[in-house]
Amino acid sequence: MALRLVQVNFKAQDDSALGRFWAEVLGWGVDSEGPGVTNIAPVGFDWPDPAAFYIDFVAVPDPETVKYRVHLDLATTSAAHQAELVARLQDLGATPADVGQGDVPWTVLADPEGNVFCVLEPREVYRDTGPIAAVVVDCEDPRAMARFWDEAIEWTLHEVTDDHAVLRSPEGVGPYLELLRTSGARTWWNRAHVDLIPDPIDDKEPEVARLRALGATDVDLGQGDVPWTVLADTEGNEFCVLGRG
Template sequence: MYLENIVFDAVDPQRLGRFWQELLGCEQLADTPEGFETRMSVPGGPTLDLCFQPVPEPPRDPVRLHLDLRGGAERDSVVSAALALGAGRLDIGQGDVPWAVLGDPESNAFCVMEDRAAYRDTGPIAALPLDSADPERDAGFWAWLTGWTALDDDPRTLRHPSRCGPLLALCQEPAPKAGAKNRTHLDLRLEAGEDPEAVAAGIVARGGRELHPDWGVLRWRIYQDPSGNEFCVLPAS
């Protein structure tokens, strides 16, 4: 299994997808009534697709998974580029911090970060912070799912085995997960030969659970991690 997609619910997938594609320098893959998809490739590291799927109403807060963009010495220019593309500044109670907090055209919060040693070789997305009731527990869960490994100095933060690409950072949640589906989630892809039932059993054994929404026949399976964050497992290509 490997991490393949970052998926956004969007009222206007094309508008939101083009915003992120331009800001991150991605390569467009698809633009259809079913959504918009663009690809971010990190030299020497993973390839991640950003997928924007239509929903009838604006997604609700809170945002439990968001993007931290690499800024560093270029922070102000990244902020300016985002604002020019349709982002806005957000106050989420962050106070006086060295990073900038913005909202994309559908008010998904994201941050443009200051320089940190851990962000070397991440590409334009520095980190994917994910809310968790128990970050160390959930880091183990996501390490098993993705094959990513913990940073030497932080067991709650995972990175692709190449040591390139964005970090997956499990962060202490400010409040338990409510009933609403996360507006942004991650997709995993099975490798050829992997047994979907064995994967499902492994997820449940590690504290996750499978969901069975009434969405018709799907080619993928939907789960929640131990903190209630949704993710999908897609069949092998």
């Protein structure tokens, strides 16, 4: 049995419009599994290919009530590429965002619904990730969070310090999962959480039981009878374990 991080899920006011924005940003294809749900995926991959990473956008009645601690970092290959990407993102509807970052080499933007993300300066470590360099989770104790996530998913723990921890798929493909130490109350919006998928997918219930034993807790968002299970990690960050619909 195994669990892996398969996608990020955004709560949205307009899932179709936000999905089109991010598909344009990443150069991915757009699909839909029904009203209120827009999926984007790298071209040439069929969900849930283990070599790919995906994003879902789900319409909710009041997205302003959702504030998660997950954001995306985008990769660039050169200073010129970073500048070109930032300019293209703003043409698509992104806006500059001030989260107290000060004078840093990366650029902080917000998408058309206000979700904050970063366009990183070129870094060698992200040369083979594709357009998404990392899925970043803010936390208070990266070491403790690393212990949980290292046991929770079948990813490799590459680095852990008091300030951050880094995991990636054992195949060395796709974005990193980065646990970043932050302090103080957040003043900006992010409405993204991570989704995990068991392999095989019919093993959802044993995997959920294993996660609870590791310290995950159940979360009731009013989801009702659905094929996925909503949990929270040891710092209260919500995530979903997907199952067969």
